[in-house]
Amino acid sequence: MTNDETTTVLIVGGGYAGLTSSLFLSHLGVPSILVDKHPGFSIQGRARGITPRTMEIYRSIGMEAEMIEAGRPFADDKGGAYCETLAGEWGWLFPPEAATSFPDLTPSTFNLADQSAAEPVLSEAARKHGAVQHFNTELLTFTDDGDGVTAEVVDRADGQRRTIRADYLIAADGQRSPIRERLGIKRSGPGIVRHHLGCVFDADLSKYVKQRAILWFIRNEEIGGMFLTTTAEPGRWGMAVDYDPETETVDSFPDERCVAVIRGAVGDPELQVTVRDKQTWSQGVAVSDEYRRGRVFLVGDAAHVWSPAGGIGANTGVQDSYNLAWKLAAVSKGWAKPGLLDSYHPERHPLAEVLAELTEERQHNRINDPENDKADDLLWNFGQRYLSGAMIGADHDSVFGDSLDLRGQPGTRAPHLWVEQDGQLISTHDLFSRGFVLFTGAGGGAWTDAATHVCETEGIPLIGYRVGAEVELVDVDGAWPDRYRLGEDGAVLIRPDGYVAWRHEGPAGEPREALSGALRTILG
Ligand SMILES: Cc1cc2nc3c(=O)[nH]c(=O)nc-3n(C[C@H](O)[C@H](O)[C@H](O)COP(=O)(O)OP(=O)(O)OC[C@H]3O[C@@H](n4cnc5c(N)ncnc54)[C@H](O)[C@@H]3O)c2cc1C
Structure with a gap:
């Protein structure tokens, strides 16, 4: 055929x-x-x-x-709010001032x-x-x-x-x-655990939304429980309410019923509401x-x-x-x-x-x-950690440890570090995604030569960088030794997905062989 x-x-x-x-x-x-x-x-x-x-x-x-x-x-x-009605008092499931930026950990x-x-x-x-x-x-x-x-x-x-x-x-x-x-x-896993009806609607809630939250969890006797969310369109909102599939389908929610639920959640029986879209959603755990x-x-x-x-x-x-x-x-x-x-x-x-x-x-x-x-x-x-044949030397025994511990260990996400490259401030993570990256300290020229050699002779996308003062990647905060826990002449190999594949604690007698051998193991 x-x-x-x-x-x-x-x-x-x-x-x-x-x-x-x-x-x-x-x-x-x-x-x-x-x-x-x-x-x-x-x-x-x-x-x-x-x-x-x-x-x-x-x-x-x-x-x-x-x-x-x-x-x-x-x-x-x-923040994420909870309340009986939008018009009433709000509490916070997670506060509006929760941190969204973690500059020591990630550039994003x-x-x-x-x-x-x-x-x-x-x-x-x-x-x-x-x-x-x-x-x-x-x-x-x-x-x-x-x-x-x-x-x-x-x-x-x-x-x-x-x-x-x-x-x-x-x-x-x-x-x-x-x-x-x-x-x-x-x-x-238990399979389907909840059934929701998702509804997108237009309404002027400016009187009730004193500040925009990521979501509102609303629970009261009239409606039971529901989630309300913002959308990208001004005056447009999303809501999700539980339903019982034994007795109900999407047809059990004509617009009038959705409008009644929304009014009950907002706490305004006269609210003008236009329903734009409805979709059922089964929430599973499996x-x-x-x-x-x-x-x-x-x-x-x-x-x-x-x-x-x-x-x-x-x-x-x-x-x-x-x-x-x-x-x-x-x-x-x-x-x-x-x-x-x-x-x-x-x-x-x-x-x-x-x-x-x-x-x-x-x-x-x-x-x-x-x-x-x-x-x-x-x-x-x-803190998500991997264990597989696509890395060497990972020795953890669970997906998550008790606390975040990122020091360039195989199987962990590579630490972020601000470095200067050709006068531009970048994150180490900006160097990942296209191929392998080898980092070494200021004295690790033999490792970067080995990376170039392996790339050229074996066709593996791989670039080596020295990190330190007055080298390819300038360690602007002096954080390299602490974040990667490597000396001047050790090396750490990062996969294209930003995970540590292998590390060598000091200089190698034959860095080309060491690097090539590691890659052969990692690449199947
Ligand atoms: C109404 C609703 C609300 C949600 N709210 C949340 C939330 O608040 N937070 C959260 O974390 N998650 C939420 N989710 C779940 C979240 O949307 C999913 O985790 C995420 O979208 C999964 O993405 P996916 O690409 O794996 O699958 P999906 O987004 O489900 O995409 C699967 C795609 O496969 C297509 N498809 C299926 N079969 C075929 C076929 N035979 N041929 C061609 N195409 C096919 C479908 O058309 C669909 O577009 C919600 C889901 C829904 C439906």
Whole structure:
């Protein structure tokens, strides 16, 4: 059979996880085709908080400014409030003055931009870099024959069917994931735990919203409980209310009922409300038992779902994509062996299992006992540790330690450091994303020579930098020795996703052999 289109990676799903896969692959020069059955982007805001770690990833590919711009309409939204009605007294689940910037830890800050604002920006950036995206196009079926994947898709506008042949398939097809179901991959966890109706509406709430919050959790006898959120459009709001699927569907919520719920939540029985959109959403807590089957990889909600408390569901999907994209690039461009792809599951799956538990506990506390919400956001964001064959010398025994401990240990996120390069102040994280980076101290010239040699002779994208005074990267704060705990002539190797792959504590007799040997192990 001839195929109508061929590509390296077929991505099914144009939500957060699929769009960022499309973006990261295009950034790395890997051809991909994305298909999504919907004609375009939803106006439902859904996930809103973009964590500093995710912003740091966008920054490393030159997208930080665009994402900040996407969040401009949300710039005044601060803190999470709870109240009986919007018109009444508010308490704070998390305070408006909570820190959003952590300059010793990361060059990036927490950013708010809901999915309706962020997704079009991600899509456009990927397409600018050559990614192909077909909306209104549904995956019908696929086969993985061991050499590649053949997918049959249908254009929902005209009913035309065609095939796409790809080396790999990314299943970014959401919580219900038809691809996961077809592969028979089971999930662990309680499954669906809550059902929400999401509704977007227009109303003038200026009288009641004395200050914009990220969200309001509203609970009173009339409506039970609901969440209210801002949107990017002035005068437009989002709300989510629980419903019982045994007795109700989206049709059980005609506009009049939504309006009554909104009026009850605001505390104004006369409020003018226009309903713009309604969508049901089943909130699950479940983690796929396998993140990979053959040439198929699961990312985002297809791989894991959990409570929105902590706001890291969609962020984790972005980080799945980032973890996977460089590995697919390395294997498809021939500078890594296919074995590298085996590291995706052991790096991302244990993390999801832990987060599923932690976020559910946090959700419980936030609703029942907000004072008792002791979750450590910085640890959740920056303390995620990996154990796999794609690193050497990682010796931790859990995903998170007791507290954040980033000193350049293998399997941890590389520490951020402000350095001056050619007169410009940059973060070490600005150097990651395209290939490997080797850092050494001011006396480590033999290591940077070795990096150049290995790059030239083995075709592995790798650049070596000395860090210190009067070298390639000037350590402006004198923080290098403390952040990386390396002497003048040791070396630390960072993967394209900003994770430490290997370190050598001092000079090596044969730095080229040492570096080349380490990379051969890491790259499968
Ligand atoms: C109403 C609502 C409110 C939410 N609120 C929050 C929140 O406050 N905080 C939070 O963290 N998370 C929230 N979420 C969840 C958050 O949106 C998800 O975690 C995130 O969007 C997951 O992204 P994803 O790309 O993995 O999956 P999705 O965004 O679900 O994308 C999957 C895509 O796959 C496509 N697809 C599926 N099957 C096929 C097929 N056969 N062919 C082609 N395309 C297909 C779908 O059309 C869809 O666009 C909310 C979700 C909804 C729906």
